[in-house]
Every structure is written in C-alpha cells, then in structure tokens.
Amino acid sequence: MAARRTGARSGDGAGDGGGHCRMDARMRQHFTFDCAGETLTATLDGADGSSGLLIVSGGNEIRSGAHAGMAALAAAVAAAGHPVMRYDRRGIGDSSGGNAGFESSADDIAAAVLAMRARVPSLTRLVAFGNCDAASSLALYGPAAGIDALILANMWTLETESDEADETEAAATMTAGAIRSRYLAKLKDPRELWRLASGGVNLGKLVRGLRQATAKAQVTGLAARLGQALAATPLPTKLLVAEHDRTALWFLEHWDSEAFTPARANPNLTMARLDSGSHSFASAYDKAWLRERILEALGH
Template structure:
C-alpha cells in the first residue's frame, strides 16, 4: 500500500510518500537536483513500488522548497536537516524498521555522502555523484572547468574535436578563443581537487557506513566523478574498505532505459539484503 504523510523539518512541513512492506530493512530515497519525490518521469515512484514488492518499505520526500514541501529551496548542500528529519520520520512511520539504507543520484548522492553518516542511516547507495561547485550540469565552461580534473578536461575537449558541429563552430568563429586557450592550459595542468570534490573525497575516505558507488560510465556527471575518483587526492577514499563500486555501460544519468532501471533496482536490492 502507498500512503502520503507530512513531517516537520526546521519549522517547515515536508511532504512524503511511503510504499509499505513487511521487511525490517527499508529504503530512503533522496531526490537529486530540484526534482520532486516522484523523480524524472516518475522513475523514483516506480523504483519505490518495485522495491516494496520485493519486501522493503520505501520512503520518498520533497526537501524544503521543493514540490509539496514548504520553505526555501537552498540547494542540496543545505539539506542536512532535511535528511535527518526524513530518517526520523521514516523510523516513526515504520517502527519495525531495524536497518535503513539511503539512495541518492547526482547531488542527492553528494548530500548523502556528506550528511548521511550523522543522520542515523545504516548504509548508502550513491549514484553518479555530483562533484562540481555549480548545481547545474549546464554550467559555464569556465565554471565547470574550475572544478574538473585535467583528465576530465582533456576528455571533454577530445569529445568536442570529434563533433563535426564543434569543428564547424571553431571554423566559423563561434568558439570563444580565450576560453579555448584557458581550457587547453588546464588540460595540461597537474590534477588538483578542491571545493566540493575535495569535501567529498574527505567524506568518502572517512566513510564509516557500507557504501555502494554506482556509475553510468558514459554519463557526463559520472565521468567527472570518476576522474576525481581516480586522482591522487582520492587515494584514501579508494582504500576505504567500506566502499564498493559498480559500473554500468550507459550514458543515462537517470537510468532511463528498462535495462538500466533493472540494473539499478538489482544493485539497490543487493544493498538491502
């Protein structure tokens, strides 16, 4: 059975949905970006229903300022209170719960990495983790490049050089030469991890929870994460025995195809066992 309810968070009222099941291990789905709790094309609602059929209660919610919830939308990096309140709400709504796994995609994965361990969560599933300072993957080239590794910048420019439309833009003067030169300089520079990526590296290095990292290998956000993951500053994170990684040969950020959905569902069910 699916039912809707509300719970309090920092003086605001958050809307939530619970797909009920008899199992004592439950799933908390944290929405990414500015998506409502049903997800893109109702993908998270469908995932919740499938996991509940497998015997696990599943809760989704809208963080402050999103969807049916009140308050101001301050972005994923201000969602620590929302996550903690959601954990308390799910444990109250499902008193038989003994273990809670949280799943997030994109910046929801990043917020869970940063704030999940202190919220009373028992395990994490983090997909296509967001590592850029901007909260949009349509960021200006300079803004995006500022937090990308040199390898990621090289990959980006190689992809552009293989695109006939980009070559046409270059030949016709449609490319900002100043940005191109700056980008090529960064592509040859030594990798530095700063800002959000550095915070995530530290969080993953010290992650005390069993955590499964999921990556759609051809998704741009996942590729940026993998470039950081493979860099020297992430060495302590790669050595953390609590972290495992599963890779999917897909470019779908939201696991949109039926095969991608099935793969994601199986990885989550593995974490719930």
Template sequence: MREFLSFACEGDTIAATIDRPQGVPRAALLIVSGGNELRSGAHRGMAMLAQRLAAQGMAVLRFDRRGVGDSTGDNRGFDASGPDIAAALVQLRAACPPGTPIAAFGNCDAASALALHGPFAGIDALVLANPWVIDEAAPAKGDGDDTPLPSAAAIRARYRAKLKDPSEWLRLLRGGVDLGKLARGLLRARSGDVPSALASRLGAAMTRSTIPTQILLAERDRTAIEFEAAWTSHAFAAARANAKLSLHRLDSASHSFAREDDTAWLDQRLIEALTRSP
C-alpha cells in the same frame, strides 16, 4: 500501498510519500532527490523505483526538500539539506518495526548530500549514484565566451566519442564546429585537473564512512566521468583505502539509469544494499 504524509523541519513543512509492502517490511529505503527534482523523479523514475521495491517487501520513503515541490521554505540546495534528510529518516524509522535495516539512496548531488551530511543515525548502508563533485565554475577566459568548461577528463571522454562518430567528422568539414571553442577544449584536455573544493570535501567524508557504501557510476555520463577523475586523484586517496566503500560501474550514458537494463542493474544494487544491511 502508497501514502502521502508531511512533517516538520526547522519550522517548515516537508511533503513526502511512502510506499509500503504487503505485511511487515523486511527492509526500508530512503530516497533523496537530486537537483531541484521532485520526489517522483525524472519521468516518475523514483516513484516507479519505490513501487518496484515495495513489491519486493521494502518500505520506501521519498520527499521534497524544503523549497522544492510541495514542501515549504527556501530552497538552499543540496549542501544545506542535512536537516531535511534527518527529518525524513525519522519518519521512515517510525513507519518500520524496530531493527528494520534502512539504506539511503541518492543520485548526483543527492549522493553528495548523503555523503557530506552523514552518518545519519539509523542508516545501515548508502548507495551513491554518480556523485556530484563539480564546484560552481568560474567562467573560462580568453575569447569572450563565458561558458564554463568541463574538466579535462570530461572533455577527453567527449572527444573520444566524437572521433568514433563519422557524422562529427562531416560536421567539422562543413564548418559546423566552433573552432575557437574546439581550441579551448583541446588545450583543456591536455591539462591536468585539480580536484575541486567539493571533491576534497567528499573525499574526506567518504574516508570517514563506517557503513557499507556503494558508489554507482554510469560510465559515459558526464557527472560520473567527473567523479571518476576525482576518485583517482589525491583527494580520494584515503577514501580508496576505506574497505567500507565499493565502486560499481555500468556501461551506460544514462544519468538516471533510465534504460531497462540500467534500471534492472540499479534495482539489483539497491536490493543487495538492503539485504546485506545488519
């Protein structure tokens, strides 16, 4: 059963949707949308996820952050979304019997928002997919191109994939490659990455986590590659030692876990988080 609701958040109104199971929910999930995405998700992915989990006995609440979709107010980005998440959680708790286990799920910068602004009272577990660790990049200098370069780790992963693709070699021979950009990329690929300020903040936040937290990575997704590079850096040294954190990798390039096998894997991880919550 799907219901639409709205609630207040610091003088603005947040629009939300809750999917309820038949009977009393055995667990509940709060979905936080990434970027400026609507609560339905890309290609209605989050709406379909909520429907699938409701069919398995879960209550699932999704919402539009202030300034996005049907919600009022200014869109101040993921880094200012702590009050929005807290207000949505209050609504989800009110819709469930006392003691119902509640997990929260976010992809990309929504995952980062959950890690940065938690712990939220009443959340028993977190599922953080492809957390965003990239600061607003300063333009690269030297050849007039003001396009920010990805990290060295992301460039190396991209070039490895290109070297395996015969069409890329043919494109190079035909002059279809920007040699200036290629040279910049090769130089960057040889360098080491310094963790971003956001990565350092996330590392500190994850170090403090006291609830079960799954980190899900679609291994060939650029955002996941950037996180993996940060995860192995000194910024996450203490977080890696936190027994509450677990890292799970999927051989996929789909940022939103859109393929059928990816979707099944994501559902499994979420159900595990919900059923293992106290």
C-alpha cells in the same frame, strides 16, 4: 540568497506520476513530518521487510523523480519486500519553506530518517539512495543522520554559482580523461593522421587540447569535502557510476586523483560501473541494473 520555492506540486497526482505505478491505498501512504519548523511531505510504499530504502531526490526534483522514475523505483523495491520512503525537501514540491539547495539539506535528511523509522517501527536497517547532488548530500550528511548504508550514484562534485547542481554545467566542459580518450581515438584514425601531416589541423588548438588532456584534476571546495567525507565514512557505501555520463566522468576524474587516495583505501566503499551515458538511468536496462544494485544493498 533569497529563499524560494521550486518544483511542481507533488500530491497524489504529480508527486507519484499520476496514473503510473498506482498501488493499493494501504500500501502507498502519503503523510507529512516536521523539519526545522517547516512541513515536509512524504510518500511511503509499504512492505513487510525490516530493511528499508530512503530515496533522496536530486536537484530540484519532486519526490516522484523525472517522469515518475523514483515513484516507479519505489514501487518495484517495495514489491520485492522492502518499504520505501520518498519526500520533498524544504521549498520543493508539496513541502513548505525555502529552497536553499542540496548543501543545506542536512536537517531534511535527518528529519526524514526519523520520520521513516517512526512510520515503520519494524525497520532494523535503513539504506539511503541518491543520484547526482542527492548523492553528494548523503555523502556529507548521511553518516550523522542515523542511516545504516549508502547508495551514491553519479555523484556531483562541481562548484556552481547557483543553488542547485546543473548537469549542463558538467556537460559544457570535458574532463581530462575524456579529452585523452578523444585524442587516442584520433591517433588510431588514418584520416586524422593524414590531416595532421598535411597541415589540416589547427596546431594551437591541438596544443591546448593536449595541455588539458595531461592536466591533473583540481580537487578543491565541494570535491575536497566529498573526498574527505568518503574517506571517513563508517557506513557501507556503494558508488554507482554511469560511465559515459558527464557528471559521473567528473566524479571519476576526482576519484582517480591523489586527493581521493584515502577514499579509495576506505574498505567500506565499493563501486559498480554501468556502460551507459544516462544520468538518470532512463532505459529499461539501466533501470533494471539500478534496481538490482539497490536490492543487493538491501540484502534481498
């Protein structure tokens, strides 16, 4: 795959959402650090606490996040007393190099950890947060990078042909659990029962749907690797799930499978569920819920 650069330029304007969440210059710092011969660009929201947060961006998002969501989150967590660092991985935003996708980000994560510890020498505990494929990369590479705890939201578990997680790919296919919920709802609807009794239902389609509903999740490839990583992780790890998000539904389908039994038995893992379908925690309530879960992990 040819190396490529992705994402808008993300300096003081685009990278931190323009006029959104501006802080005193001595509090919000911009700097660079080295990673495998390339230069990565980062933003640090300063605070006095010794427990800090490293935000790893998902997909091909720049460090400010969608609609400056990660910049706003960083400002809020820093205001609560915890330093927060964000960065663009290689080939994204202001960072040099080629974008090789989230599964090639082990060096980026390790370099970011070193950079944050060097930038904040008073740091005694480092928690890393990622959403979607950033959560997957942290599950795979975080324990070896010098991180103390993980927060993994809506973890990406699907194999893709491209080099980035695509939420639309998850949305294109319903999980077996979602199909079961759909059919249960239909069975409770008198009109649907009448359609079935009167021949108004395509029986071939019904049979195919029932087969899908009873199918077991096939845990191979990336999902299998994530299951093994979660089972083995020694780090306190908080799994966050927006219960109606398709990416999260696929994760839950794998989570409930036999292959993830060792992961479910790992005492280092806890799960918090949010009654939401927002992949990026977009509403004010979702944002507040996410912030509280992160502050809990930071020991606030």
